[in-house]
Amino acid sequence: MIALLSKSLRGRHARRRLAVAGVAACTLLVIVIASAFRSVQTAMSSYAGQTGVDLWVAPNEADNLIRGSTITFIPLTALEPIRAIPGVAAADPVLEAFLPVQLPGARDPLRRLTLLTIGYRQPDGLGGPPGYASGRPPRAPDEIALDRAAAFRLGVGIGDAVEIGGFKVKIAGLTTGTNILATQFVFTSFDAAAAAGGLTGQAAFILIKLSPGANRESVIGAVEGKFPGLRAYTRAYFVAANAREVTAGFVPLMALIAGLGMGAAAVLIGLLILSVVDERRADLAVVIAMGMGTGAAGGGVLAQAAAISLKGTLIGAALSVALKLALDAFLPTIPLRLFPADIMLIALLFILAGLGSAVVPVLRLKAVDPLEAFRA
Amino acid sequence: MKPLILEGISQTRGRGARAVKVLHDVSMAVEPGEFVLLQGPSGAGKTTVLSVAGGILTPNAGSVELGGRRLHSGSPSRDRRHRAGTVGFVFQRCNLLPHLTVWENILLMGQIAGREAEDIRRGAEDLLRRVGIDNLRDRFPRELSGGEEQRAAVVRALIHRPAIVLADEPTGSLDGRAGQAVIEILAEIARTFQSAVVVATHDLRIAAFASRIVRIEDGRILS
Numbered sequence: 212m213i214a215l216l217s218k219s220l221r222g223r224h225a226r227r228r229l230a231v232a233g234v235a236a237c238t239l240l241v242i243v244i245a246s247a248f249r250s251v252q253t254a255m256s257s258y259a260g261q262t263g264v265d266l267w268v269a270p271n272e273a274d275n276l277i278r279g280s281t282i283t284f285i286p287l288t289a290l291e292p293i294r295a296i297p298g299v300a301a302a303d304p305v306l307e308a309f310l311p312v313q314l315p316g317a318r319d320p321l322r323r324l325t326l327l328t329i330g331y332r333q334p335d336g337l338g339g340p341p342g343y344a345s346g347r348p349p350r351a352p353d354e355i356a357l358d359r360a361a362a363f364r365l366g367v368g369i370g371d372a373v374e375i376g377g378f379k380v381k382i383a384g385l386t387t388g389t390n391i392l393a394t395q396f397v398f399t400s401f402d403a404a405a406a407a408g409g410l411t412g413q414a415a416f417i418l419i420k421l422s423p424g425a426n427r428e429s430v431i432g433a434v435e436g437k438f439p440g441l442r443a444y445t446r447a448y449f450v451a452a453n454a455r456e457v458t459a460g461f462v463p464l465m466a467l468i469a470g471l472g473m474g475a476a477a478v479l480i481g482l483l484i485l486s487v488v489d490e491r492r493a494d495l496a497v498v499i500a501m502g503m504g505t506g507a508a509g510g511g512v513l514a515q516a517a518a519i520s521l522k523g524t525l526i527g528a529a530l531s532v533a534l535k536l537a538l539d540a541f542l543p544t545i546p547l548r549l550f551p552a553d554i555m556l557i558a559l560l561f562i563l564a565g566l567g568s569a570v571v572p573v574l575r576l577k578a579v580d581p582l583e584a585f586r587a
Numbered sequence: 588m589k590p591l592i593l594e595g596i597s598q599t600r601g602r603g604a605r606a607v608k609v610l611h612d613v614s615m616a617v618e619p620g621e622f623v624l625l626q627g628p629s630g631a632g633k634t635t636v637l638s639v640a641g642g643i644l645t646p647n648a649g650s651v652e653l654g655g656r657r658l659h660s661g662s663p664s665r666d667r668r669h670r671a672g673t674v675g676f677v678f679q680r681c682n683l684l685p686h687l688t689v690w691e692n693i694l695l696m697g698q699i700a701g702r703e704a705e706d707i708r709r710g711a712e713d714l715l716r717r718v719g720i721d722n723l724r725d726r727f728p729r730e731l732s733g734g735e736e737q738r739a740a741v742v743r744a745l746i747h748r749p750a751i752v753l754a755d756e757p758t759g760s761l762d763g764r765a766g767q768a769v770i771e772i773l774a775e776i777a778r779t780f781q782s783a784v785v786v787a788t789h790d791l792r793i794a795a796f797a798s799r800i801v802r803i804e805d806g807r808i809l810s
Contacts, residue, residue: 212698215691219684497682500643502671503699504664581643584678585634585755 216511234523298425330404346384376407520565
């Protein structure tokens with residue numbers, strides 16, 4: 212009964228399609244924002260949570276990658292004593308700094324990128340790139356691995372030369388999972404990063420790999436006991452701290468945009484349903500006169516709202532997948548990470564918003580007088 | 588059991604100084620299978636009588652007994668469910684829902700009345716054949732002529748085998764021939780199914796089909 216009533220209440224095709232398109236656009240907007248956030252979160256986590264690293268040693272308070280490049284550094288003299296701690300299988304320094312990267316000899320400052328430069332012990336030290344799109348790990352001091360999106364922005368590829376902090380280097384590999392939207396990662400040798408950043412004798416982090424069966428807590432205690440100005444964070448903690456840093460900056464804006472998007476979709480659906488109820492008042496009067504309860508009639512109206520929300524949301528979700536594929540192929544500077552759970556949550560919220568928007572039209576049904584059926 | 592008993596019905600429209608009494612102490616009863624013509628000029632109160640009889644309008648005074656149940660004395664939702672199963676309406680302008688096919692319009696009424704799907708399907712096929720539009724079941728109302736549309740409306744009114752059919756000027760928007768055909772169908776089906784029919788009209792040509800004519804003027808039953 213509700214399905215038939217809902218069908219009978221379909222509005223004009225053009226207006227209905229516009230409403231569905233509006234909901235789809237709003238859904239797409241929210242999914243894109245959420246996916247961009249996820250992309251940044253994933254990039255930070257994939258680097259911070261890379262396998263092989265059990266502990267991140269950092270100066271006090273520098274418990275994430277953002278702070279690691281802005282707060283005090285660790286003197287390299289701490290490296291050997293840390294390597295000597297029982298239970299430490301390997302320890303490598305990592306230098307992190309925002310450095311200018313440009314094509315050799317480029318004069319235009321607008322063609323210059325400021326990238327998050329990671330200096331690590333090439334070729335297989337801890338803290339290297341989390342994954343490659345193409346190419347190979349850099350092996351020589353004048354080789355680098357550059358994020359795929361940064362390479363796209365600079366218009367360079369494997370084998371091409373770029374300048375980092377004034378030093379000319381060659382691209383050996385293009386990395387993935389290293390685009391944090393505002394900037395990207397570039398991986399150089401530790402010494403090259405130190406020279407380019409003027410940070411000789413210092414490290415941002417010391418990464419530790421534990422021996423099999425080593426007691427993690429005792430290693431942490433030993434590091435912090437030897438160096439009171441340093442903290443040793445577990446990988447899980449360090450990943451969570453990075454996620455927190457990203458979330459703190461991103462989520463309020465994302466929530467605002469998502470709220471505005473859902474509000475716009477709800478207004479669109481509400482307006483359409485309200486106009487349908489007003490236009491089809493005579494038909495509603497007929498079914499109420501025939502004995503349909505206003506509850507069931509309201510169900511028909513809600514079903515209409517749900518159908519528009521669902522259709523718009525599904526189209527929006529499908530468009531987001533298409534957009535992601537298109538961006539990956541043609542504009543990798545905008546990374547999107549689509550998570551089915553996120554899409555389902557967004558779809559659910561949009562459907563709820565659509566249903567909520569139908570409350571006013573449903574309340575209007577009470578004003579429909581079945582006697583209007585005789586006057587129609 | 589009489590399908591309809593109205594006793595001492597009075598109805599006022601408006602309030603205070605603007606109040607107009609539209610029905611004065613109206614009483615009438617309808618027998619099963621009876622075809623009653625409620626005749627009178629425009630504004631006489633015919634539609635108001637149908638509205639009260641159908642349980643859509645609550646009278647200011649008097650009682651309505653519809654299909655053996657006294658209305659307005661208990662739960663409104665029970666009244667609504669009762670009249671959904673007891674009354675069939677035929678309106679002057681058919682009022683088929685424009686975005687549903689003939690079949691879906693009939694199906695919807697059957698569902699409102701709480702009939703089983705199979706029951707509705709069989710009944711609809713039978714009624715559509717009887718009224719001669721079984722080939723039009725998948726058409727939308729806009730694709731039908733006025734007469735075809737009104738026949739579909741008659742099927743919709745009868746799909747749940749109501750105890751009484753209330754028809755408000757069912758020939759009002761039809762030419763003479765189409766109007767007569769609709770009334771013939773209504774009379775024949777009512778006779779077959781023993782449904783009472785009350786037709787409000789000022790069309791005197793229908794009188795030949797009526798088993799009884801009730802004249803109403805200025806809200807009063809004259810005969």
